[in-house]
Amino acid sequence: MALYTETVMDHFMNPRNVGSIENAEGVGEVGNAKCGDIMKLYLKIGDGVITDVRFETFGCGSAIASTSMATEMIKGKTIEEALAVTNKDVVDALGGLPAHKLHCSVLAEESIRAAIKDYYDRNGIEYDHSRFREAEDGESCPMV
Amino acid sequence: MTVYADNAATTKMSRTAIDAMLPYMESIYGNPSSLHSVGQVAAEALCEARRTVAEVLNASPKEIYFTSGGSESDNQAIRSAALSGKKQGKTHIVSTRFEHHAVLHTLKKLESEGFEVELLDVGPIGTVTAEQVKRAIRPETCLVTAMFANNEIGSVLPIEEIGKVCRERGVVFHTDAVQAAGHLHIDVKAMNIDMLSLSAHKFHGPKGVGALYVRTGVKLLGLIEGGDQERGKRAGTENIPGIVGMAAALKEAADHIDENAAKVSALRDRLIEGLSRIPHSALNGDPANRLPGNVSFCFEGIEGESLLLLLDAKGICASSGSACTSGSLDPSHVLLAIGRPHEVAHGSLRLTLSAENTDEDIDLILRETPAVVERLRDMSPVWKDLVKGRRQFVL
Numbered sequence: 452m453a454l455y456t457e458t459v460m461d462h463f464m465n466p467r468n469v470g471s472i473e474n475a476e477g478v479g480e481v482g483n484a485k486c487g488d489i490m491k492l493y494l495k496i497g498d499g500v501i502t503d504v505r506f507e508t509f510g511c512g513s514a515i516a517s518t519s520m521a522t523e524m525i526k527g528k529t530i531e532e533a534l535a536v537t538n539k540d541v542v543d544a545l546g547g548l549p550a551h552k553l554h555c556s557v558l559a560e561e562s563i564r565a566a567i568k569d570y571y572d573r574n575g576i577e578y579d580h581s582r583f584r585e586a587e588d589g590e591s592c593p594m595v
Numbered sequence: 596m597t598v599y600a601d602n603a604a605t606t607k608m609s610r611t612a613i614d615a616m617l618p619y620m621e622s623i624y625g626n627p628s629s630l631h632s633v634g635q636v637a638a639e640a641l642c643e644a645r646r647t648v649a650e651v652l653n654a655s656p657k658e659i660y661f662t663s664g665g666s667e668s669d670n671q672a673i674r675s676a677a678l679s680g681k682k683q684g685k686t687h688i689v690s691t692r693f694e695h696h697a698v699l700h701t702l703k704k705l706e707s708e709g710f711e712v713e714l715l716d717v718g719p720i721g722t723v724t725a726e727q728v729k730r731a732i733r734p735e736t737c738l739v740t741a742m743f744a745n746n747e748i749g750s751v752l753p754i755e756e757i758g759k760v761c762r763e764r765g766v767v768f769h770t771d772a773v774q775a776a777g778h779l780h781i782d783v784k785a786m787n788i789d790m791l792s793l794s795a796h797k798f799h800g801p802k803g804v805g806a807l808y809v810r811t812g813v814k815l816l817g818l819i820e821g822g823d824q825e826r827g828k829r830a831g832t833e834n835i836p837g838i839v840g841m842a843a844a845l846k847e848a849a850d851h852i853d854e855n856a857a858k859v860s861a862l863r864d865r866l867i868e869g870l871s872r873i874p875h876s877a878l879n880g881d882p883a884n885r886l887p888g889n890v891s892f893c894f895e896g897i898e899g900e901s902l903l904l905l906l907d908a909k910g911i912c913a914s915s916g917s918a919c920t921s922g923s924l925d926p927s928h929v930l931l932a933i934g935r936p937h938e939v940a941h942g943s944l945r946l947t948l949s950a951e952n953t954d955e956d957i958d959l960i961l962r963e964t965p966a967v968v969e970r971l972r973d974m975s976p977v978w979k980d981l982v983k984g985r986r987q988f989v990l
Contacts, residue, residue, distance in 0.1 A: 463904060469974045484938035484977050487898050487918050487926070491976040509977040511900035511919035552919075 455512060456546035462516035467523050470505040477573070479565025482558050488514045490558050492522070492566040501525050501533055506562070513545075513552040517559040520544050525563055530570075533563055534582065598911045598956040602797075602888055603746050603774060603947035608840070609799035615843035616801065619836040626832055628824065637835050644842035651849045652791065653782040654808050660815070660825045661838050664805035665773035666697035667818070668792030671829070672769045672807055673701045673740055675816040676790065677710055680737020680767070687736045689766075691715045691723050691752075692932040694742050698771055699928070702740075715741075721748050721880045721933040725756035732764045739768050743775035743791075747916055747929040747945060748880030749889025751779065758787030767813055773797055773805075777848030778856065778887060789813045793845075795837065799949070800844030804837030855950040860887040862948050862957050869961040873968055875981070877990045879933060879943065888948040893935055895990045896978030897942045897971040899926075905970065906944075909963040916943040938977065939989050 455463070472493035482488040488510040495503035504526050506518045520541055525533040538556040542548050548556060568583045570576075599607065619640060625631075627638035645656040652659075662668045677688060690702055692714045702712045713731050715723045728739055739761050744751045754770055761768035769790035772781060777798025783791060790813060794805040809815045821830025848855070863885075867878055870892050879891040894902070899915030906913055914920065916927025918941060925931070926940035935943075946960065972978040980986035 460904075463901070464908060466974065471979075480976065484941070485936075487938075487941040489976050507974050507976040507979065509896065509975040510898050511917070512904045514898070514919075515901055515974070 454549060455516070458520075458544070458546040459513060459516040459548065462519040462545065463512040466506075466515055466519040468505050468519065468526065469507070471507060472503060472505050475505075477566040477568075477570030479562050479567070479569055481561040481565050482510070482514075484509060487511065488555065488558055490514065490518045490562040492518070492562040494566045494570060496530070496570055499529050499531075501528055501530065510555065511552070513548050513555040514558065516545060517541055517548070517555040518562065521559040521563055530567055534567060536560060536563055596910050596959065598952070598959055600946040600948060600952065600956070600960065601912045601914050602949040603886075603945065604914055605796045605802065606799045606949055607951060608796075608801060609844055609847055611847045612800050612840040612844040616836040616840040619839050623835075627835065628822065628832070637833075640835060640839050641833055644838045647842040647846050648806055649808075651781070651845050652808055653784050655811070657826075658783075658808055658811055660807045660809060660828055661833060661841075662805045662807050662829060663803055663834070665695070665771065665792050665794035665797075668794070668805050668807035669695070669697040669740075669769075669771050670701050671815070671818045672790040672792060672809070673698065673738065674705070674818065675814065676738040676740075676767045676769060677705050678816055679814045681710075683737070685735045685737035686710045687733055688712045689715065689728060689731045689736055689739045689741075691717055691741050693717050693721060693745055693747075693929040694740070695746055695771055695773065698740055698742070717750075717932050719934050720882075721745060721750040721929070722752055722884065723757070725753055725760045728757050729760045729764075732760070732766055736764075736766050739766050741768075741770060743770045743772035743781070744779065744886050745880065745929060746774045747927055748891045748933065749774075749886040749947075750881035751775070751884040751886060753884075754788070755786045761789070762787040774886060777845055778852070780852060783808055783810065795841035795844060798844050798848045800841040801837045804834050804841050806841070851950070856887040858950055859948050859952070860885075862952055862954065863888060863890055865954075865957050866890045866946060866948070866960060869957070870964060873965050875988055875990045876968075879930060879935070886947075890946040890948070892944050893930070893939050893990060894942045894944065894968050895939055895988060896975050896981055897968060899941055899943050901971055902942070902944055902967060905967040906963065909959070909967070911960055911963060914945045914947075916945065917941045936989055 475493040476496040477494040480491040491507045493505045504522045508518045538560040541556040625633035625637040649656040773794045776793035789810045791808040796802040817828045819830045875895040899917030900919035930940035
């Protein structure tokens with residue numbers, strides 16, 4: 452078969468860091484149920500470092516695998532390092548995604564940014580707003 | 596152990612069909628249009644296959660046209676009836692919201708060519724009544740096309756009643772019987788069917804072959820220009836092995852139709868009863884008038900593709916109407932047509948059984964599915980919102 456790479460299937464079948472964090476310092480939720488994808492990321496942050504991360508995802512195999520991979524890529528990293536993770540980095544780490552599933556990696560990147568933005572907002576930390584894309588308005592489903 | 600529960604997608608070929616086909620690949624390779632003896636043996640097989648298919652449908656052999664499958668049959672029937680109607684100034688077509696894309700996309704194309712297409716609502720159960728059809732027919736209606744049984748949710752339509760209404764009003768009635776042929780009794784005369792599409796691989800025959808029944812007196816236009824095969828209505832050298840295999844499979848299915856339906860519907864009912872116990876789930880489609888092998892459910896809070904992947908890992912082959920499984924952005928038009936909201940339609944599961952399935956298969960599905968649904972719900976933010984009351988349950 453091989454709709455997905457072995458790495459995607461591994462992260463789908465054995466997702467890393469599933470769950471939530473009580474009293475998380477930052478929580479980001481992106482996507483919407485109408486489109487069939489919601490990703491929610493919980494961050495524990497200390498001294499500018501992401502000390503723990505958990506996720507919950509409603510979505511297809513590649514959505515679950517993308518979020519799982521994203522959590523692995525930012526765990527133990529500084530906020531700046533986490534913000535540098537792009538959707539392409541997630542795709543590459545997964546060994547590729549089918550073209551019509553690339554939007555899953557975009558959501559994974561957005562979930563990281565949304566969670567960090569939430570952390571900044573809660574703590575009154577100044578940041579460059581242009582670095583954070585606006586969340587989806589939920590009216591239309593993203594195409595790729 | 597692999598449990599194949601996707602028989603609405605395609606079926607395993609029967610031994611009877613394979614055995615019937617083999618000689619036509621190994622030794623009887625003639626072209627039925629050839630005058631010589633090698634060709635004439637093939638011509639005889641073609642003739643015999645046509646007789647067999649006609650007999651099962653209670654049609655006459657000259658009313659059967661062989662095609663490449665259900666999609667081609669649907670395209671030809673609909674386009675032909677529409678263009679014939681147009682010549683008499685009739686450009687109104689009645690159909691239903693939950694037809695197969697082979698029908699809906701053909702109608703869409705005709706709409707762009709100036710036809711007016713009226714798609715009947717199918718309601719929460721997913722069916723249409725003869726009364727709805729009757730109300731929709733106008734003097735300028737040239738065609739009613741309504742599927743015999745729905746491929747996704749299994750509803751069986753009141754075809755005999757719809758046929759009666761169409762005949763009374765003198766409107767051509769086509770039915771896409773791709774999911775019904777070989778599984779439900781079909782009598783084109785008693786049911787007043789003017790045109791009917793079927794596909795061999797849905798009843799344990801080969802892929803790439805189908806048939807179109809067209810009642811004598813109903814005009815048929817060709818889609819493919821070329822030679823004079825199929826009485827000039829479908830050019831191209833006949834797929835003799837496929838046609839022979841289809842006829843053998845159809846006859847075998849028809850000979851065992853009641854016993855298979857009894858066996859398969861008992862398995863289906865066990866499955867429906869068992870899956871209904873999963874909280875916040877719902878059966879899709881008509882619970883009473885239902886294909887013997889169709890089980891279609893929506894499970895709230897999860898997405899269908901991940902459900903299929905996890906079931907596949909457990910050896911269960913199924914399908915879903917979620918957007919992610921189709922490559923499109925929207926979930927199944929059928930599930931939306933019966934009023935399932937997008938987020939619920941994404942969490943659909945279709946299990947379609949055949950007489951090849953066993954009670955052990957059902958045991959496995961009933962053992963694994965609740966666990967897989969629970970696993971996905973446990974990691975779903977949508978499910979969590981539902982449980983915590985931040986989002987309203989629909990099911």
